[in-house]
Amino acid sequence: MLLVCLVLVVFAIGCQGRRAVPDDGGSEEKCVCNPVVNVGSPPCNYDGHMADLQTVLIAQQAHITRLQNNSKGSESLLAEQKKITDSLKERVEQLEERIMSKDAVITCPARYELFKGTCYRFSTDQKPFNESQHTCNEEGGRLATVKTNETHNFLTNHVRATTKAHTWIGLSDVETEGLWVWDDGTVLVGDGIWGTNEPNGGTRENCVHFYHGVYNYRWNDVPCARSYFYICEIQG
Structure with a gap:
């Protein structure tokens, strides 16, 4: 000027x-x-x-x-970015505290086993899919959701060591054919851990279990009325 x-x-x-x-x-x-x-x-x-x-x-x-x-716009943008960063840092710290405290105090109900913050119960009786769901719900949980390879390996290793039999997990396409939904309401993401050429049952086979035998406990869809062992889960 x-x-x-x-x-x-x-x-x-x-x-x-x-x-x-x-x-x-x-x-x-x-x-x-x-x-x-x-x-x-x-x-x-x-x-x-x-x-x-x-x-x-x-x-x-x-x-x-x-x-x-x-200049004013840059200052405003920097201030907003700092605000967001500070908020995220605070949330991360809170989550870390919660995780640490959870790990320290998590206890599972009787007959349930803890794995990665979730409690699992492996049934000793066999029921149709819907009845298995009902039993898990009455205990405050649901049929097991298997969203990682780690969880799959933990659950199937236990089945191998105990019942050595077909076992229900909480996955079905009962509501919409071909849309596989977990018992917690989330949709199956990715390809899943299916047996060869599975799922293949169309509208006749809408419920999923660990297949004992040729599929080596990978997933298979079958009619929901069949009676199998089942796995319940409760969040720790």
Whole structure:
């Protein structure tokens, strides 16, 4: 801003120092520099110079305004980003505290076993899928959801060591054919751990179990009315 003001002053003085003098070649006048400033006479082409300076001044002011707005926008953005970062850090710390405290105090109901923060019970009786669901619900849980390879391996290793038989898990497409949904209401993500060419039962086979035998406890869809062992889970 200071630079613009200096330009205006110098330009104005320079114009006032120019006088209109006759041209040797004719009657037209030229503007020449006169070292003596004559305040009483108007500067040469005053209006034109002032218009040019006003245009420059307006452009400079607009540029400064843009810079100020950009600066304010950047400051606001940085402040918002810092706020979000601080909030996320706080949430992470809270989750870490909860995880530590959970690991320290998690206890499972009788006959349930703890694995990765979840309690599992392996049945010793066999029931149809719906009755197995009902039994787990009455105990405050649901049929087991198997969303990781770790969980799959833990559960199937236990079945191998005990019943060595077909065992229900909490996965079915009863509501919509081909849309496999876990008992917790979430949809199956990815390919699943199916046996070869499974699932293949169409509308006749809507419930899933660990297949004992040729599939080596990988998943298989069968009619829900069959009676198998089952696994209940309760969140720790």
